[in-house]
Amino acid sequence: MKAKAGPARQTLRRFFRSPGGIAGLALVLFAITVALLADVLAPGNPLALDEPALRRPSTAHPFGTDNLGRDLYTAVVHGVRTSLLVVLWTIVIASLIGLPLGIIAGYRTRWVGGGILRVTELAQAFPRFYLGLLVVALFGGSTRNLILVLSLTSWTGLTRVARAETLAVKEREFVTAARAAGASDRRVLFRHVIPHVMPSAVVLVSLLASRVILIEAGLSFLGLGDQTRVSLGFLASNSTRFLQTAWWMSVAPGFAIAVAVLGFNLLGDGLSDALRPGSRPGRRPRQRRKAEEAAPAPERGPVSSEAGAEAAATGLA
Amino acid sequence: MSPRYVLRRLLQAAPTVLGILVISFVLVYLVPGNPTLQLAGENADPARLAEIDRQFGFDDPLHRQFLTYVGNVFTGDLGFSYSQGDTVASSIRQRLFPTILLTGSALLLSSLVGIVLGALAARRPYGVVDGSVTLSVLLATALPTFWLAQLMLLAFAIHGGWLPIGGYENFRETWTGWRHTLDVAHHMILPVVVLAATELALVARVTRAGLIEQNESDYARAALAKGLSPWGVIRRHELRNVLLPVVTILGLRAGSLFAGAVIIEEVFGWPGIGTLLVQAARQNDRPLMLGVVLLVSLTVVAVNVATDLVYGKIDPRVRVES
Numbered sequence: 360m361k362a363k364a365g366p367a368r369q370t371l372r373r374f375f376r377s378p379g380g381i382a383g384l385a386l387v388l389f390a391i392t393v394a395l396l397a398d399v400l401a402p403g404n405p406l407a408l409d410e411p412a413l414r415r416p417s418t419a420h421p422f423g424t425d426n427l428g429r430d431l432y433t434a435v436v437h438g439v440r441t442s443l444l445v446v447l448w449t450i451v452i453a454s455l456i457g458l459p460l461g462i463i464a465g466y467r468t469r470w471v472g473g474g475i476l477r478v479t480e481l482a483q484a485f486p487r488f489y490l491g492l493l494v495v496a497l498f499g500g501s502t503r504n505l506i507l508v509l510s511l512t513s514w515t516g517l518t519r520v521a522r523a524e525t526l527a528v529k530e531r532e533f534v535t536a537a538r539a540a541g542a543s544d545r546r547v548l549f550r551h552v553i554p555h556v557m558p559s560a561v562v563l564v565s566l567l568a569s570r571v572i573l574i575e576a577g578l579s580f581l582g583l584g585d586q587t588r589v590s591l592g593f594l595a596s597n598s599t600r601f602l603q604t605a606w607w608m609s610v611a612p613g614f615a616i617a618v619a620v621l622g623f624n625l626l627g628d629g630l631s632d633a634l635r636p637g638s639r640p641g642r643r644p645r646q647r648r649k650a651e652e653a654a655p656a657p658e659r660g661p662v663s664s665e666a667g668a669e670a671a672a673t674g675l676a
Numbered sequence: 677m678s679p680r681y682v683l684r685r686l687l688q689a690a691p692t693v694l695g696i697l698v699i700s701f702v703l704v705y706l707v708p709g710n711p712t713l714q715l716a717g718e719n720a721d722p723a724r725l726a727e728i729d730r731q732f733g734f735d736d737p738l739h740r741q742f743l744t745y746v747g748n749v750f751t752g753d754l755g756f757s758y759s760q761g762d763t764v765a766s767s768i769r770q771r772l773f774p775t776i777l778l779t780g781s782a783l784l785l786s787s788l789v790g791i792v793l794g795a796l797a798a799r800r801p802y803g804v805v806d807g808s809v810t811l812s813v814l815l816a817t818a819l820p821t822f823w824l825a826q827l828m829l830l831a832f833a834i835h836g837g838w839l840p841i842g843g844y845e846n847f848r849e850t851w852t853g854w855r856h857t858l859d860v861a862h863h864m865i866l867p868v869v870v871l872a873a874t875e876l877a878l879v880a881r882v883t884r885a886g887l888i889e890q891n892e893s894d895y896a897r898a899a900l901a902k903g904l905s906p907w908g909v910i911r912r913h914e915l916r917n918v919l920l921p922v923v924t925i926l927g928l929r930a931g932s933l934f935a936g937a938v939i940i941e942e943v944f945g946w947p948g949i950g951t952l953l954v955q956a957a958r959q960n961d962r963p964l965m966l967g968v969v970l971l972v973s974l975t976v977v978a979v980n981v982a983t984d985l986v987y988g989k990i991d992p993r994v995r996v997e998s
Contacts (some may be wrong), residue, residue, distance in 0.1 A: 481695040486976050488935035489953075489969045490699075496957035496965055497707045573820055577939055580822050581954050595822055599943060602826060603834050603841075613823025621818035 370558075373633040380629020386622025394440040405429065405437035405589045413605050423607035425597060435611045438591040442572050442619060445502060449509040449571045450564050457514030458560055461521025462552060465529065466544075476522070479515045487512035488574060495583045502585045505578065509571055516567065520559045528555040558634040565627035569620040576616050591616050681988055689981050696973045700966055701745050705738075707962070749970065755963035759956060764967035768949055774844055775948030778940065779933050781864065782871035783926075790876045791922065794883025795910050801888050809880065817877040821936050825870045825943040832866060839866050842945040867944045871936050878925055886918035920991055927980035934972050 374380050393400060412428040414420055422431035464475035494508040528534060534551050542550070578584050579592025586593075591612045598608035729735040736744070748754070754764035797809040816824075833841040840846070840863050851859055887910060890896055899909045934950075941950035949968050956964035 484692040486931040486973055489972050493969050576820050606830055609826040616820045617818050
């Protein structure tokens with residue numbers, strides 16, 4: 360998108376007109392800020408047990424304290440940092456595996472592409488929550504293991520979307536023209552294919568981030584996460600036993616997860632709307648636009664539905 | 677539906693099943709820790725170690741061990757679970773029904789409510805109802821399953837006291853017959869509602885999108901023109917066409933449904949295979965863990981195949997194209 364200023368600016372303008380997208384961006388930025396400034400916002404060791412146990416929320420402890428006398432505000436702030444750390448590494452590794460594979464599979468459709476597609480389907484068939492649970496239980500729930508298993512189960516969606524987008528752009532006239540003018544594979548890839556794949560990839564990465572947060576939280580909730588770090592899932596699981604006596608213990612950790620997940624979801628939806636005009640307008644459409652909406656733009660139609668199915672497939676499975 | 681289509685779809689699933697078996701085998705094989713040493717103790721003499729190796733086939737070549745493993749899986753021999761003191765197959769069998777009850781009811785409930793919500797939203801796209809449905813669906817997907825479960829417990833079980841806080845049945849009573857059924861149903865309400873709520877979103881979204889597309893079709897316009905109400909058009913005509921994609925995503929949902937079930941069972945103390953898996957993981961009971969994961973993975977594959985077959989049955993185009 361950077362190659363041409365016009366469409367990029369239009370996309371940005373469309374994005375900033377959708378309230379959902381802006382809200383998503385704000386929530387994500389908020390979560391990132393909290394994670395980056397965790398030590399400033401909540402100084403002190405989040406695992407320190409020096410406060411009185413089971414105190415209700417008060418000015419000294421805005422989220423209360425838990426059964427062992429940990430300040431929940433400090434714990435949640437550092438838990439957000441853990442979540443986002445896992446998310447960041449996971450989406451980086453998953454993109455580094457998934458996008459090149461998808462672009463190759465779309466560009467070289469015959470043997471290599473077919474092979475990649477088969478492997479992708481195979482990797483997708485394994486329910487990822489269970490695979491993650493198995494790996495973490497067998498090899499230990501260190502943050503490194505969590506990131507590894509989450510990345511190794513998350514790249515498939517990116518591969519499929521990158522492949523679909525590459526297939527679509529490969530047949531366009533400007534690519535044929537570039538090739539006829541003597542452009543090398545390399546030039547076609549970097550100049551045309553990759554910029555074309557990026558928008559869908561960005562949308563999917565955003566939605567993927569929210570799934571990763573939920574899966575990480577789920578595994579830590581089951582007591583299989585990293586025990587040496589504060590994680591939101593672990594805080595939540597600890598609170599289950601105290602639901603009857605200390606309701607506040609279960610409020611803050613879950614709320615923090617929900618905020619981050621909602622943020623990434625809204626951001627993904629907003630980006631998706633902005634990048635694919637006509638496919639799903641964020642605002643109430645005028646009568647004229649209704650027809651466009653019913654018939655999605657031909658070249659984008661199948662692609663966006665692929666990305667949609669992908670987004671769905673990146674569920675907690 | 678031709679037998680050839682059925683056969684081809686079944687054959688397509690074969691590499692997936694093989695892949696699942698290979699991955700699970702490799703995972704367990706890669707795990708640090710020597711099983712022979714664990715069985716014999718650190719100080720056993722070499723003769724005893726060799727005997728154990730021979731007895732359990734640990735000295736066989738790798739591919740031989742894999743074939744034995746596959747053979748065992750297909751004959752239902754999943755090994756012995758030391759945390760349960762029973763065979764893996766039997767431990768799982770005892771826990772199977774509650775999980776099927778939970779996931780099955782949640783699947784049914786979420787499909788029904790999802791379709792209704794999607795239809796309500798599609799009646800007037802971008803209207804008030806559509807907006808609130810979209811918003812609540814968005815929120816329901818963002819809430820972590822365990823948090824929704826905790827909040828519902830706080831509201832309906834702890835604060836309200838209307839519903840039990842967890843478990844499968846009332847242990848203090850020894851009810852049988854319909855009294856027992858009612859008791860289980862009472863315990864089921866919260867877990868099923870929470871699991872269904874997290875599953876709603878996809879169905880509602882697919883239904884809504886499908887109906888909005890159908891609204892533009894000629895037959896819908898004709899039905900409107902003959903005097904049917906918009907709601908009537910949706911109910912009588914369009915919903916049938918939209919049910920196809922709703923069926924398709926069933927396969928997709930199976931995985932997330934089982935994943936959600938693990939967490940729900942853990943929160944509500946529901947005695948299904950989810951809690952069994954978590955117990956196994958905590959006590960490092962590898963045969964049991966592997967057994968549950970294999971069962972769930974193979975079930976998800978089977979659901980996907982079944983969905984495709986059903987889909988092929990309803991929509992002839994699928995059979996011809998694939």
